[in-house]
Amino acid sequence: MARFNLKTSTPKELKEVLQRPAQKASDIMGIVTPIIESVKQRGDVALIEYAEKFDKAVGLKSAVLSAPFPPELMQLPQETIDAIDLSFENIRKFHEGQKEAGTLVVETMPGVRCSRFVRPIERVGLYIPGGTAVLPSTALMLGVPALVAGCKKIIFTSPPRKDGSLTPEIVYVAHKVGAEAIVLAGGAQAVAALAYGTETVPKVDKILGPGNQFVTAGKMFVSNDTGAGVSIDMPAGPSEVLVVADAEANPAFVASDLLSQAEHGVDSQVILITVGLTEEQLVAIEEELEKQALALPRVDIVRGSISHSVTLQTDNIEEAIELSNQYAPEHLILQIKDAAKAVDLVQHAGSVFIGHWTPESVGDYSAGVNHSLPTYGYARQYSGVNLSTYVKHLTSSELTEQGLRNVGGAVMQLAKVEELEAHRRAVGIRLEWLDSRK
Structure with a gap:
């Protein structure tokens, strides 16, 4: 990872360093728009064709797997079932705790009573990425809050495997959260199916879930189409992490946290901000990074990510957190002394992981917080997925x-x-x- 020192770098250099890898919106929309229009006009036929073209799923007979899901499609090792069940419970507990207590009532002046109350979004479509990894964790992060919120219709969508099937982990989660159906599609075509509906895919009111730049572009497109009448959670893109480390940080821990996001994809970005580290301490982290990376099965993906990732050197925690706030990371990990106190300085981040014993991985899977978070600097404006993402607030006046x-x-x-x-x-x-x- 390239190094930059806050003392010797100009503001322009720092701005360029903190810039995400460029995405050409016009080029992406040029690909996405015809796909959306095709699904809108041709429905299931287009979905099946795109599944063969993009996912190499040959011989797909239907674009939808409907509940109740056959038990044979959910056969899993017991240890995987136990891990999903534990994660399900922790995520459920955390999101149950976010429920609002009753109706807010305010008498603004004598005889004028204003109220605000909550109702769930009725129909939600949850995008579960496939591509380079199987992600039952995302199915949990999107499905459990929908269940807790009381959404009446939960629809999953996820790319099929080459034989036209879905990973059993995703089917099992869909079963646990009460999903009505799973659409066998990924990319912009899946987004279009959820937004407009097809012969077998129910139209939804809101689309949630992370994805690549084509998924994100598709979500942005349909959310701006009044004919679709659909909203989205956020414009989420490639995964990213920012780690702040001081002299007390364990180099092996720091390297492992950086790599845990670098392995998501070549377009992922990882940033290390060091606080008062010596040359010897910096080298120790870099050596750990290389050693651990070479041992990973996805080392080629890691190399692509690391190529546009950087180390920023600062002298104190205030400087470090200020840089982090400028970047507004999806994940912020604080491997520093008195990490909990430093949280007060954090203004922009999707989710914060506090202290040496809190790897970002626990948030991705089982701690209970949601891992569907704003990326690409959108942590300045957006919250990560939470219970309020699945509800709307109504108001009333009574005079x-x-x-x-x-x-x-x-x-x-x-x-x-x-x-x-x-x-x-x-x-x-x-x-x-x-x-x-x-």
Whole structure:
């Protein structure tokens, strides 16, 4: 990893260093738009064709696997079942704890009562990536909150294997969260199917889940199409991690955390920010990084990721966290002394992992926090997936006669200013009627 020192680097150099790998939106949309239009017009036929073209799934007869899912499609080693079940419970507990307590009621003035209450999003489509890795963890992270929130219709979509089947881990999670169906599709074609519906794929109200740049572009496209009438969770892209390490950090731990994200894909990015490390300590981390990388089965992917990853040298924790806030990482790992205290300085991050015994991996799988997080700097504006991602807030107003008298004058005056006479009269007619009863 290339090194940069905060003392000797110019602001322009640091800005360039913290820049993610460029993505040409126009080129991506040029590929994605025809795919979306094809699925929109041709439905299941297009999905099956794309499954053969992109996923090499030959002989696929149907684009959807419907519940109840056959037990033979969920045959797993007991240790895998136990791991999924434990993770399911921890994720469920954490998201259950996010439920809002009752309806918010505020009397803004005598006789004027305003309320806010929660309702689940009725139909959700959950994108489970395939590609270079099997990701039942993402099925858990998206499916469990949907179950907890009370979404009536849960639809999974995930790329099929070459024989047209799905990984049994994903089918098992779909069964546990009560998914109605699994669409055998990935990429922009899966997003389109969820957004518009097909002969067998139910249309959904919101699409959630991470994916590559084509999935992200597809989500952005359909969310801007009023004809689709669908929202998305966030514009999530390639995975990334930023590790802050001081002299107390174990070089082996630091290297392992960097590599755990570098192995996601060649477009992933990892950043190390060191705090007051000597040359000897920096070399120790770099040597560990190389040694561990060479032992990984996905070493070629790691090399691609590391090629555009960097080490930034700082003198103190304040400088380090300021750089992290500028970058706004998906995952932020604090391998430093008094890590919990440093969290107060963090302004922008998808999820924070505190201390030497908290690898990012626990968040990816089993701790209970959600791993579907904003990337590409969107942690400045977006939260990661949580229970509120699956609900909407409704508001209500309830006025008494006296309440209308109290607020009516202000309403009529503002309507007059805006020259909306019907608005003004909707209040005025009522007040006239009340006055006539005196």
